[in-house]
Amino acid sequence: MTRRLLLIDDHALFRSGIGMVLTTGLPDVEIFEAASLDEALLCPCEEPDLLLLDVQLEGLNGLDGIAVFKRKWPLAKVVMVSAIQDSQVVNEALARGAQGFICKAETPTRMLELVEQVLRGQMPITGERVPEGVVAQQAIKLTPRQCEVLDLMSRGLSNKMIGRRMNLSENTVRVHVQATLAALQVSSRSEAAFVARRLGLVN
Structure with a gap:
């Protein structure tokens, strides 16, 4: 083909x-x-x-x-x-x-x-390999609520917009975001989106 x-x-x-x-x-x-x-x-x-x-x-x-x-x-x-x-x-x-x-x-x-x-479906990165905090999928422990936050965060939604979607306060969303970043061992939302996509956690 x-x-x-x-x-x-x-x-x-x-x-x-x-x-x-x-x-x-x-x-x-x-x-x-x-x-x-x-x-x-x-x-x-x-x-x-x-x-x-x-x-x-x-x-x-x-x-x-x-x-x-x-x-x-x-x-x-x-x-x-x-x-x-x-x-x-x-x-x-x-x-x-x-x-x-x-x-x-x-x-x-x-x-x-x-x-x-x-x-072949693999993901090459050349130059500076980032982020360093890529972890094995089996080591990640996310709650269902954190998975939902991760999905919306990976789409570029702000904490305020995520709160509206999930009917949560902005402060509660902030807590979930920080817990999700910690679970993925990354320090930013963009890194979280990258790791999530690489591991198949989000589309």
Whole structure:
């Protein structure tokens, strides 16, 4: 079965180079290219299997584009590609729903390996590995209420909005949030969302 890959980067040389690497190294792939988010949305393929999305694009940046592509192609995997090795950028990309993050400094061989991992359902992260507090799923003990808070928190809802959804006071929600962060061994909501998605605790 042919796998469709969409490369979204405003540098034509990078698109051409990684396109050649993927075409040569992966069996049965069809490569599509776009220089911007707008151009990517006009891609002629029905639904790509994988999007390689640059973080820094003119106009709407790659991070903001994740949600746009998830709405258009809900089954497509999204991997951010960037020359920036910043833990905050990595965390934000993964918290917004990206399946992986690949640094442009990787060798072509290594980048090919990472793309293959994503297509197999694994999650590669290169550059600064974050967060450090990733724990085994079986070690996590969350109450049903904390699981519900985690789900809403991972969707980007504030404590106030979560309280309205769950009919709880904002202070009570704050307590649940802190307990959930402690259980996941993370220090921020974005890290909690990343760990939760990685472990399959939320969609």
